[in-house]
Amino acid sequence: MGPVELDAHRAELTAHCYRMTGSFHDAEDLVQETLLRAWNARDRYDPARASVRTWLYRIATNACLTALEGRARRPLPAGLGTPGQDPGAPLAPAVDVPWLEPFPDARLDAAARTDLRLAWIAAVQLLPARQRAVLVLREVLAFSAAEVAEQLDTTVAAVNSALQRARSTLAAAEAEQLREPDGPEQKAVLERYLAAFEAADVPALVGLLAHDAVLEMPPLALWYRGPQHYGQFMDRVYAMRGTGWLTRPVGANGQSAFAAYAPAPDGPGHLLHSVQLLDVAAGSVTRTTVYTDPAVLRPFGLPERL
CATH class of the missing domain: 1.20.140.160 (PhyR, sigma-like (SL) domain)
Incomplete structure (x- = not known):
């Protein structure tokens, strides 16, 4: 051996x-x-x-x-x-919580990606x-x-x-x-979600959500349920970071996911902001989990700037 x-x-x-x-x-x-x-x-x-x-x-x-x-x-x-009720609540990370981390699919062969x-x-x-x-x-x-x-x-x-x-x-x-793997329907929903996200089209994003969709953003303990608060929070994101974001599909946990790049505040280009994982069921997004911690994003091997 x-x-x-x-x-x-x-x-x-x-x-x-x-x-x-x-x-x-x-x-x-x-x-x-x-x-x-x-x-x-x-x-x-x-x-x-x-x-x-x-x-x-x-x-x-x-x-x-x-x-x-x-x-x-x-x-x-x-x-x-x-769930939070105020989409304008302070964004204070809970650094004392050992949050669940995502898993980059690129670190596995296909047979190991189940469950x-x-x-x-x-x-x-x-x-x-x-x-x-x-x-x-x-x-x-x-x-x-x-x-x-x-x-x-x-x-x-x-x-x-x-x-x-x-x-x-x-x-x-x-x-x-x-535990069901993503299929063609989930991939089609992801494509529509990416198009709406890049266009900063909040009504289109909200239209893709299930009635009880969850938006969570570890290491923030704050999370929201339902299209209304989800949409209000996305309005806040675009107001804070600007429009014209770019996205790139990535593999994470064997499910629909993408990397989001925000407009760079220091000049042309876009900076890596997050990796976002989507749960999709019956043609609607049921959960979005957004990771922004650089230490969590590093194993994905994504470029820092586009």
Whole structure:
């Protein structure tokens, strides 16, 4: 077993650690730790007991469980408190909250992009860490109950019980519907949304929204529900930053997303402002999650200026 063989599993392990932690940066660190542990323990690996892949997932899962001890879950703003009523409220970031981060699709192969939708990852964060591990290992990665029991040093009965409780929590959070991949209808809605966004056509944007659409902008704890407040806030954005924005589609969490570039205040060109992820259902935008933190945007490899 060489480093090349171990590194071949990096992409899928990164997705696994992201599902567990909700942080792309933490996932990369944990995968690096996993591969180092595996390399150091290579002489003790027994191929008769498990494949290299199964062995690596055991190391990665337990590294995640250790990292999650004593940590708060990573939420989205809509998972905390009630929606805002004032579209002119102060835009003060909540820097003390470990917000859920997006995941750049470019860091994965296509096979590893399943079950990465942002709202589903947010719902999974509601689970205790071991239930989270059981759910991901059983339902996303399709390990058997016996394999999961071996990985977590527990019994098959305990695995089945944890999976049942995890499913109940996700059903209560209405998360299952958020796992469907984007199709042609979603892509068409994204194209219309981008055209309206670049044209600063707020009525057209509002016309694409579901009646209970959510707009959230971590690290702001402030969030809005419904087309009226959504539209009023977008009016505020264009008044503050000007019109004539540019957009570029990007891959994030296996769903509709784009990078937004605001007119540069210091001369010609446009500066990277945000990466925005859209949830689309029945031809309408149901949620927009806007990320502006430069540290969160950096892994997307986007140009800072157009």
